[in-house]
Amino acid sequence: MSQEPEASASDVTVPDALAPKDQSRARIDVSAVAAMAPQRVETSTVFECADVDVYYTDFRALRDVTLDVNSHEVTALIGPSGCGKTTFLRCFNRMNDLIEGARVEGTINYHGVDLYQDEVDPVEVRRRVGMVFQKPNPFPKSIYDNVAYGPRLAGVKRSEIDDVVEGSLTRAALWDEVKDRLKMSAYGLSGGQQQRLCIARAIAVQPDVVLMDEPCSALDPIATGRIEELIAELKTDYTIIIVTHNMQQAARISDMTAFFSVQANEMGQRTGELVEYAPTSLIFTNPDDPRTEAYITGRVG
Amino acid sequence: MSLTQDRPELTAADLQTSRSRRARSHTVRWLFMGAAAVTVLVSALIIWTVASEAWTYISQVELDKLTDIGWFPRRGLFDLSTLLVNTLQISVIAMLVAVPSGFGAAIYLSEYAHPRVRKVMKPTLELLASVPSVVLGVFAISFITPSILTNFFDDINYFNKLAAGIAVGLLVIPLIASIAEDSLRAVPLALREASxxxxxxxxxxxxxxxxxxxxxxxxxxxIVGFSRAIGETMVVTIASGGGDTSLFNLSILESGGTLTSAMAALGLGTDQVAGNNLAFQSLYFLGALLFAITLVLNMLGDVIVRRLRNRY
Incomplete structure (x- = not known):
C-alpha cells in the first residue's frame, strides 16, 4: 500500500493498529495477488474504468462510463435519482454480482488488474474494497463482534482482534462512546453511531478503498457532520468513493466529482450516463456541460 | 362561495343510516361473534370433559400402580414412565431426522435456490406436509423397518420405536423447513450485503x-416440530406397536406404546375397557397429560422466542 507524501505529512495521527502494516497486508495479499497479478502496479490511479455498461437482464442501467479514480482522494458520484450512480459504485467491489441478472461490460482495472476477468474472486476484491451502505446495517450482534467480524474472516489472530477492534473504533471516532459497552447489542446505538460502527467494521479489514453509498441519507445534520469529518480524515489512509444526493456534501468533502445524468430511450427505459468528471472545485464553479450547471444550480433534479 | 349557495341545507337525517341497514350490520356482528364463541365453547367443553374424567382417574387409582412393569391398563397396571419414555425417545429420534434436513432445506431454499427453483420447491415441500400420517405409518412397517433397518440391526423388532421415530421425522420435515425458511427469508438483505x-x-x-x-x-x-412429533398418533400406533399393552423397555429397537398410541388403543377398544379397572378413565388422564406437556412446551417456546427475538 503506497502512502502519499502529503498524506503522511498531514497532522492526523493514525493509531498503530490501523496504520498500514506491511506484514498483515502481506499475509492477506499472498493468495489474492497470485490470483490477480504478479505485481501490484505502483500508481496513483486505483481504478481505471473504460466504457463501463451495466445491464439488469436486458435493461441497460448505465452506459459508457469512462473515468479514473485516484488514490487517497474522495471521489463523489452525484446526479438525480435513477442515474445509475449507486449501480456504478457497486461495480467497484463486484457487489452487483449478488443481483440476479446483473451484468457488467467494459473494463474496470483495479491497480492494473481487470476486476471482471474470470480468474478474479469477488470475495478477494471485497476484502480490499470495503463498503458502507445507505442505511446503517450493523449485524444483530454485539458492537465488538460487529467490528471483529471481518478480521476473523480474514484470519487475524485471536490475540490481535482486541487491538484491531479498538483501532477501528477509534479511527471511526466511536471508541470513546462505546468502549464501556462493547459487549452490548449494536442496535442500542443511535443511527449516527450505527453508521460510524459500519465504517469501523469496514475499515477493520484494512481495505484499500472504501465505497460509501449515501452514508448520511438516514442521518440528522449533526450525525452527518461527524461522518463528513470522518471521511476527510479517512482519506489519508483510504481511497474513498462516495455516492451522495447532497451537492453541498459533495462540494465539502470530495476532491473529484462525477456528475451522472439519466436519459430515457424510445421504449421509456432510463439509462444513466456520465456527463462530466472533473475536480470538485471546477465542477461547482465552472462546469463544462450545461446539464451539470443546471443540476448544481438547482434548476434540474 | 358561489359553489355552496345552491346546495340544500344539510340536515341530521342526511348523515344517518337507515334502520334496516343498521339492524343488518348488527346481525352480521352477532353471527361472527357466535362463530368465535362456538370455538371457545368447544375448547372449554373438551377441557372440562378431559379434566373431570382425568380427575376421577387420579382420585381413584392406587398411586403405586402408576409405577410398575409397564402399561397394561386392563390389568390395572398404569406405568406412566413406559409411555413417557417411549414418547420422548420417538420424538427425539424424529427431531434428529427432521431438524438437520429441515434446516438444510430451508437454507438451500432461502439462500441458494434460484427464484424459479424456489417457486416450485416451496409449494412441493408444503404439499409433503399433507401426506396422510397413516401412509407414513404403513411406509415405516413396509419399507423403513424391513428394507433398511433390518440391514443394520439383526435383532430388531418388526414394530419398533426407531422406525416410528424416523417416520414421524419425515412427517415433521416439511413443517420445520417451511417455518425455518420463512424466518431465514425475513432476515434483511442488507445484512447479507454487509457480510x-x-x-x-x-x-x-x-x-x-x-x-x-x-x-x-x-x-x-x-418447538412446533417437537410438539407435532409428540402429538403424532397414527404413525406411532402403526409402526411402533404396543399401544394397548407395553412392557417398560429402553431399547429403541423394541416396540413400545406412547401417550398417543395408548390413547388410540384405549379409544378403539371402548366396549372392552368401559368400567374395567379405570382403563377408560386412564384415556382421559393421558389426554390431560399430553395436553399439559404440549402447553408447557409451547409456552416455553414462546418465552425462548421472545428472549431471542432480534430487531433488525
Missing part, C-alpha cells in the same frame, strides 16, 4: 449472519 461486502463467502454469511439473525424463528420451528 458479503466484508469479504464473506455465501456459506459464511449463511452460517454466521443469517442463521443467528433468524435464531428465534428457528427455535420456533424446532
Amino acid at each position: 458479503a461486502g466484508l469479504g464473506a463467502r455465501k456459506v459464511t454469511t449463511s452460517i454466521r449472519v443469517v442463521l443467528p439473525a433468524a435464531l428465534s424463528g428457528l427455535m420456533a420451528a424446532t
